[in-house]
Amino acid sequence: MFRKITIKDDERGLLFKKGSYVKRLQPGVYRHMSFSDESVVIQHVAKRFSVPNKELQLFLHDEQLTSELTIADVQDYEYVLHFEDGKFNGLLTAGLYAFWNVMKKHTFIRVDIRNPEISEEIDRSLLGKLQGYMQTIEVASYETGLLFYNNALQSELRPGRYFFWKGPTSVQVKTLDLRQLQLDMTGQEIMTEDKVTLRLNFVCQYKVVDPIKAIQIKGFEDQVYILLQLILREYVGTLKLDDLLRMKQEIAAFVLSRLNEQKEHYGVQFISAGLKDIILPGDVKDILNTVLLAEKKAQANLITRREETASTRSLLNTAKLMDENGTLYRLKELEFLEKICEKIGNISLTGGGNLLEHLNSLLTVKNVEK
Template sequence: MFETATIKPTERGLLYRRGSYAGVLLPGTKRLNRLRRETAVACRVDEPFLPPDGPLAVYLQDARLAEQLEVVEVGDGEYAAHRIDGRFERLLLPGLHAFWKAGGQHGFQRIDTREPDVSAALEPELADRIGPYASTLEVESGERGFLFYDHELQRELGPGRYRFWRGPVKASIQKVDLRRQQLELHGQEMMTADKVTLRLNFVSTYRVSDPRRTLEIRSLSEHLHASLQLILRDIVAARTLDRLLAARDEAASEALERLRAVGAASGVEFLGTGIKDVILPGEMRDILNTVLLAEKKAQANLITRREETASTRSLLNTAKLMEDNETLYRLKEMEMLERLVERMDRITLDAGSPVLEQLARLAGGAGRR
């Protein structure tokens, strides 16, 4: 007719009679009447109180049970940080929650999720324990972040990791890269002042100097690219092809000055520019190659004429010296004789005429033979 149920000191019991809750059981041995179909359910005091059937509010109508429990109600748009003996235990979602008082000293910190910043409510070391209830956003080194709540700017953020509650207010971060970047223009067709169509490859380097100002521009890269196109068209259109090819640095310097004016209004500082390539149409390249070839031929002819003039002048100076110097004349005779000997087996000279004249006749005869 009776059976016993033992409730440990680390437990509390729930008495059921004919399947309905009938009261709370404290630690000890209890007699259960089988005729009344009494049963007992043991609950650990270090775990939340979760009724096996029915809503929690019905059980709390029992005053004796309510005395054994620490009850907290978390409203909509709220979380609650549950601490036991000062240590963080869990995060409570909206709803009614109950915990056994015997399980320790309970504390509850209410968190308004309309303030999305997790760090405003919890210590940083607890951030990894809030699981799916918060989102994590990061700002990398070399970047600047701007925090928005429901698309409304709140503040500027430095590099780091930030967590925000998943609640009624959506948090987002817009990042701006502060590192040096390149702005390039490839194969852009332009026309010079003398109506020559060419393609230009241009490169420039820049960095963001005022990140907040760049937020006013929908797409910074597109804005800078379009500005560079317009500036280069103006610069090329104001120059002839010859001037552009002869003074690339001048065109690049002018482009840099004008880009800096555009960058100052956009929160960007341009550091340098340069023309990488000037690509001409095939016909224009052929014309330039022809002109270049003609110029080189003219230079070669001029050098040849200069050498011939120098050679003639040298011969004239030599003749004058030989006319005035008998010894030099004789040396010249010996030099010519040496050359003739290299070409002939035997030479016969007549003492009645000058040696040079005879050698000249011999040289001429040898050439005819």
């Protein structure tokens, strides 16, 4: 009895005898004795060459077979991008691979993942199909990135999107904000030279200009905060309360100057600084309010006396002018008469005498009638 085996045009056969590979079989019809110890494994040439439970090396001694195979030997430190007829088919990790080249052309792009950055040779449209083998890192438009391989600084990254292979080299990117930043110090208790404890609210603006120096400082913001705190204590501790209140506009310039003395060390530029509030203890505030009220009352009394003096001086000058000028005296009489007439309904004049005498007699009569 014979067994009939048909191998199609898009197939190849692998002949085994007693479990050992013998040769490749081309398309055709083959007959074997049914009780023979020979067997045939059919391979589809559109698929990858693979024999279950057999190592690929067992077949590579057959030159006729290998002439129809494309071999890809991928090292432990490599990824290989596999293309069939120019179209991406998949990514190969470490191992030995064989592909039938009878119907399709197989090409490869090898990448050394010991250098993690994905080169421009790799079409960016393929990256979506490689998500399990790569990582994406983005640096925003207002940031800078510091690239580390195995914790060793490599370079500074400008804003953009970067792609790295996952592999034996660990990749980290630390980003720093390059925008203008603000540091607020609120309720900072400081003692003046005359032992008055007060609280300050202070603010300063800065921006990172040297990311490499800034990243080397552990707890960067905390250390800048402490620097600002020490400078404020240095300034306030040398002034008495009255001097501080009088010179509070100068504190910002002093602090900004002292901060910029340290800008090279911290890798930043301090742009501006300002004192927002000085908060006094309750008892000191009451004393200052009392002093202020007394000062304002004294100023008000001074102004009042000054106005009274000016008014008296004006009357004296007017009297001198009327004494020297009869016409002016007469005009003043008429002015006063006009003011009196505004308050009196009827005036009757009889007899001689001047106007002032008549007015005097009228007023005297009016008072008697009352």
